[in-house]
Amino acid sequence: MTEQKYNDVAALKEQPNVPCPPAKDLHPLMKEPLVRMTKRGVVTTKHKAVVYVVGFFLALLVGALMLLAVGKNPLIAYRDMAVGSFGTAIASAETVRIAVPLLIASVAVGFAFKMKFWNIGAEGQILAGAVACSYIVIHSINNGNYIPKLPLHLIMVIFAMIGGAWFGFIPAFFKTQWGTNETLYTLMLNYIAIQYIVYLQSLRTWQDPRSSYPKIVDFSTFTEGKVELPRLFGVHVGWIFALIIAIIAYFYLTKTKHGFEISVVGDSMNTARYAGMNTRWIQIRTLLISGALCGFVGYLQVAGANHTLTETAAGGVGFTAITVAWLAKLNPFVMIPISIFIAMLQKGSLFIQSTMRIPASVADLLTGLILFFMLGCEFFIEYKLIFRRKRNVSRLEQKEVTV
Amino acid sequence: MQDAKPAINENVVQMQHICKSFGTVQALSDVHFELRRGEILSLLGENGSGKTTLMNILAGIYFPDAGDIFVNGKHVTIRQPKDAFDLNIGMVHQHFKLVEVFSAAENIVLGLPGKTTINRRALYKHVQEIADQYGFEIDPEKKVYDMSVSEKQTVEIIKALYRGADILILDEPTAVLTPQETDKLFEIMRAMKADQKSIILITHKLNEVLAVSDRVTVLRKGEYIDTVYTKDATIQSLTDMMVGHSVSLAIDRPTTTNVEPILMVQSLTALNQEGAKALDDVTFEANGGEILGIAGISGSGQRELCEAIAGLCPVIGGSILYRNIVDGYEVDENVIGLNPYKIAKKGIALAFVPEDRLGMGLAPSLDMVDNIMLKHYRENKGFFVDRKTPRQIAERLVEELQIVTPDVFTPIRQLSGGNVQKILVGREIDTSPRLLMVAYPVRGLDINSSYTIYNLLNEQKEKGTAVIFVGEDLDVLMEISDRILVMSGGRVTGIVDPRVTSKQEIGLLMLGQSIVM
Numbered sequence: 077m078t079e080q081k082y083n084d085v086a087a088l089k090e091q092p093n094v095p096c097p098p099a100k101d102l103h104p105l106m107k108e109p110l111v112r113m114t115k116r117g118v119v120t121t122k123h124k125a126v127v128y129v130v131g132f133f134l135a136l137l138v139g140a141l142m143l144l145a146v147g148k149n150p151l152i153a154y155r156d157m158a159v160g161s162f163g164t165a166i167a168s169a170e171t172v173r174i175a176v177p178l179l180i181a182s183v184a185v186g187f188a189f190k191m192k193f194w195n196i197g198a199e200g201q202i203l204a205g206a207v208a209c210s211y212i213v214i215h216s217i218n219n220g221n222y223i224p225k226l227p228l229h230l231i232m233v234i235f236a237m238i239g240g241a242w243f244g245f246i247p248a249f250f251k252t253q254w255g256t257n258e259t260l261y262t263l264m265l266n267y268i269a270i271q272y273i274v275y276l277q278s279l280r281t282w283q284d285p286r287s288s289y290p291k292i293v294d295f296s297t298f299t300e301g302k303v304e305l306p307r308l309f310g311v312h313v314g315w316i317f318a319l320i321i322a323i324i325a326y327f328y329l330t331k332t333k334h335g336f337e338i339s340v341v342g343d344s345m346n347t348a349r350y351a352g353m354n355t356r357w358i359q360i361r362t363l364l365i366s367g368a369l370c371g372f373v374g375y376l377q378v379a380g381a382n383h384t385l386t387e388t389a390a391g392g393v394g395f396t397a398i399t400v401a402w403l404a405k406l407n408p409f410v411m412i413p414i415s416i417f418i419a420m421l422q423k424g425s426l427f428i429q430s431t432m433r434i435p436a437s438v439a440d441l442l443t444g445l446i447l448f449f450m451l452g453c454e455f456f457i458e459y460k461l462i463f464r465r466k467r468n469v470s471r472l473e474q475k476e477v478t479v
Numbered sequence: 480m481q482d483a484k485p486a487i488n489e490n491v492v493q494m495q496h497i498c499k500s501f502g503t504v505q506a507l508s509d510v511h512f513e514l515r516r517g518e519i520l521s522l523l524g525e526n527g528s529g530k531t532t533l534m535n536i537l538a539g540i541y542f543p544d545a546g547d548i549f550v551n552g553k554h555v556t557i558r559q560p561k562d563a564f565d566l567n568i569g570m571v572h573q574h575f576k577l578v579e580v581f582s583a584a585e586n587i588v589l590g591l592p593g594k595t596t597i598n599r600r601a602l603y604k605h606v607q608e609i610a611d612q613y614g615f616e617i618d619p620e621k622k623v624y625d626m627s628v629s630e631k632q633t634v635e636i637i638k639a640l641y642r643g644a645d646i647l648i649l650d651e652p653t654a655v656l657t658p659q660e661t662d663k664l665f666e667i668m669r670a671m672k673a674d675q676k677s678i679i680l681i682t683h684k685l686n687e688v689l690a691v692s693d694r695v696t697v698l699r700k701g702e703y704i705d706t707v708y709t710k711d712a713t714i715q716s717l718t719d720m721m722v723g724h725s726v727s728l729a730i731d732r733p734t735t736t737n738v739e740p741i742l743m744v745q746s747l748t749a750l751n752q753e754g755a756k757a758l759d760d761v762t763f764e765a766n767g768g769e770i771l772g773i774a775g776i777s778g779s780g781q782r783e784l785c786e787a788i789a790g791l792c793p794v795i796g797g798s799i800l801y802r803n804i805v806d807g808y809e810v811d812e813n814v815i816g817l818n819p820y821k822i823a824k825k826g827i828a829l830a831f832v833p834e835d836r837l838g839m840g841l842a843p844s845l846d847m848v849d850n851i852m853l854k855h856y857r858e859n860k861g862f863f864v865d866r867k868t869p870r871q872i873a874e875r876l877v878e879e880l881q882i883v884t885p886d887v888f889t890p891i892r893q894l895s896g897g898n899v900q901k902i903l904v905g906r907e908i909d910t911s912p913r914l915l916m917v918a919y920p921v922r923g924l925d926i927n928s929s930y931t932i933y934n935l936l937n938e939q940k941e942k943g944t945a946v947i948f949v950g951e952d953l954d955v956l957m958e959i960s961d962r963i964l965v966m967s968g969g970r971v972t973g974i975v976d977p978r979v980t981s982k983q984e985i986g987l988l989m990l991g992q993s994i995v996m
Binding site for chain 1: 838
């Protein structure tokens with residue numbers, strides 16, 4: 077009896093040891109779960125591209141369904157968005173003007189994210205930069221507008237970058253010193269920056285003397301246009317800086333010792349310590365850079381776009397930049413087209429707001445949908461779903477549904 | 480007639496034609512498995528042979544791609560761990576799944592259906608009954624965070640028994656135990672066997688297989704090899720089945736001349752990351768041309784000792800003197816308070832293979848070149864990194880150590896454990912160290928890779944390097960080391976000569992009983 081059972085196993089083993097799929101499939105009585113996921117092995121670039129393209133179109137499709145639900149023709153809406161953002165030279169210039177701060181801010185948060193330092197305070201850092209450079213302008217105005225144009229801009233840039241860097245330094249210092257949570261910290265600093273501007277609006281030296289409403293003076297009028305950035309191809313020259321920053325950032329992250337340190341700290345803090353890196357300084361240094369870039373955005377908003385300081389100077393750029401950085405997988409080069417695309421959505425939605433009376437928040441909706449689907453793509457790149465198969469069908473005919 | 484009384488050798492579990500793949504990796508292909516009532520069956524195989532995967536299928540954690548499972552003669556589907564519980568199958572995982580802030584008894588009933596309140600007194604009594612029945616020692620009210628590893632394991636086993644498990648799967652249960660604790664566990668296993676429970680022991684330690692089990696099922700690279708009676712097997716025959724070809728199991732211990740101290744640690748006291756005392760008055764010397772083994776139950780301060788020497792763990796007292804050669808003169812330099820970079824800057828050739836390879840020694844998302852660059856990236860001048868030199872080193876290491884990788888630009892977390900370890904050890908040895916510290920260097924490695932590592936350590940020793948080897952397998956430590964330092968609770972309880980010491984003696988030292996030598 078014993079031997080016989082023992083031999084059973086031996087007999088089973090005698091069957092040719094074929095790799096799966098094996099000689100026998102799942103027993104008919106064995107109920108498979110309805111859906112289960114398994115890891116894919118090798119992922120080809122082609123497969124990745126297909127998943128992303130499908131994900132992108134699915135996002136547009138869901139967006140279209142939502143437009144249909146409110147009774148608008150989605151095809152016309154999408155066409156108008158394209159026309160409204162790139163149909164004319166003026167529209168294109170406006171789109172690029174939206175993309176410029178977005179691109180720089182994305183690069184800035186990308187630096188911190190690469191280190192797994194969740195800096196969601198770009199908004200506040202932008203405002204800090206805007207406040208700092210506005211201070212120079214206000215100072216100049218109140219003292220007889222004495223600073224000439226070029227030095228004015230140089231000082232403004234320096235002040236803006238110091239202002240932004242300061243707002244990057246504070247959370248980094250507290251995190252490295254006492255382990256505070258940088259996400260909450262940077263988020264809260266945003267509100268401090270906003271409320272500080274609200275305070276400045278009613279400050280006698282900053283307020284517009286011609287307005288009883290709390291509002292900061294128009295820099296353009298009071299400096300006789302000195303504060304305005306020159307234009308190139310219809311957009312203020314900030315776009316050139318943005319491109320240069322993206323390119324430098326790419327090389328900084330991939331080719332320099334600093335960039336290498338950022339990668340290692342982001343990957344494993346202990347490994348960085350093991351390699352003798354000064355992890356505290358690396359984090360602070362990177363946040364100084366990240367904050368300074370955001371501060372530079374603040375300068376561009378003041379000198380290039382608004383010519384004054386308002387609490388909406390950042391206008392959500394700091395948050396949208398997080399989306400752009402993720403969609404670009406933290407690659408500064410990829411951030412260029414993505415920030416232009418997001419700007420296109422925003423500009424296009426303003427256009428259809430007037431032509432089709434669709435609220436401009438459709439841009440946020442679409443951005444959210446695209447982000448949602450792109451993040452979903454990650455899952456389908458790494459895993460595949462296997463649905464329960466039908467019984468009594470030869471294995472070759474069975475479908476393995478893969479998305 | 481036979482129906483009334485189950486046959487003694489009745490199969491309680493039968494698994495046939497089991498297949499399971501993860502991505503392109505075929506973890507199990509056409510595997511068979513049988514377990515009888517009232518037996519202890521060893522499931523033997525190297526790391527990556529699929530033994531844990533097979534048992535995870537039985538415990539409902541994975542679902543097989545194909546195959547049949549019969550429990551007590553009935554065809555069953557096990558889709559989730561609850562299904563396995565319902566079939567009286569319980570698994571004790573290698574990594575315990577306990578809630579630290581709960582007591583033993585609370586962990587045992589956690590997740591079971593019941594009323595909103597717990598009658599603790601009745602619960603404690605029930606737990607105590609199970610413990611007494613098989614000879615466990617347990618305090619049902621003790622919190623898990625206060626427990627030793629062996630106590631936590633006891634809780635896990637009782638948890639399974641409390642849920643009525645008749646079929647118990649133990650995944651490498653002895654990896655964390657001292658020899659004495661292991662013997663005790665084996666006694667309990669025999670008591671459970673006498674109670675007609677069936678036990679599966681997943682292991683790769685052959686002496687344990689021979690000591691406790693009735694039969695052995697061997698898997699190799701996801702394939703079923705054979706099932707044999709333990710009484711017919713020998714260590715050599717099992718190894719050959721496990722590895723697939725004949726292997727020599729002897730580890731060399733070459734004799735060296737010129738044994739002289741390189742590292743002198745005196746009264747070292749250090750804190751761990753939580754700020755508790757992890758090292759207490761540790762004193763020893765490590766000599767060039769010698770392998771100093773460090774034994775101890777995991778968490779006895781081995782990690783902190785290595786990290787303190789490497790400049791990664793805050794030291795509050797004592798000294799670490801490193802005999803450096805500066806301009807031809809021997810200088811004893813105290814490295815306390817220096818970080819790894821400053822230690823390296825002093826010209827101290829120290830190499831360290833930490834326990835947590837991917838968490839400390841390497842950056843898993845980066846490729847091999849960048850990981851090799853980790854130690855050299857400051858060496859060139861200027862702002863930019865030089866990837867040329869590390870690339871050459873990487874390509875040389877791939878060749879010398881037969882590292883299996885698509886290329887040197889593949890993120891190393893995609894490589895197997897053995898290859899990752901070869902990269903780490905290779906990088907460290909490549910710096911021609913005078914002091915080489917390795918912590919659990921063969922953990923998770925197959926036999927061939929393990930022997931490659933042992934040979935590399937012996938090569939270093941013959942070159943005159945002082946090697947410190949923190950290990951968990953006492954048999955290996957006793958074969959390869961020239962001296963063994965035993966730690967318990969952050970203290971040195973003895974430094975012994977493995978040629979004349981017994982395993983039992985080291986076991987006692989590991990439990991903290993200092994012996995006056």
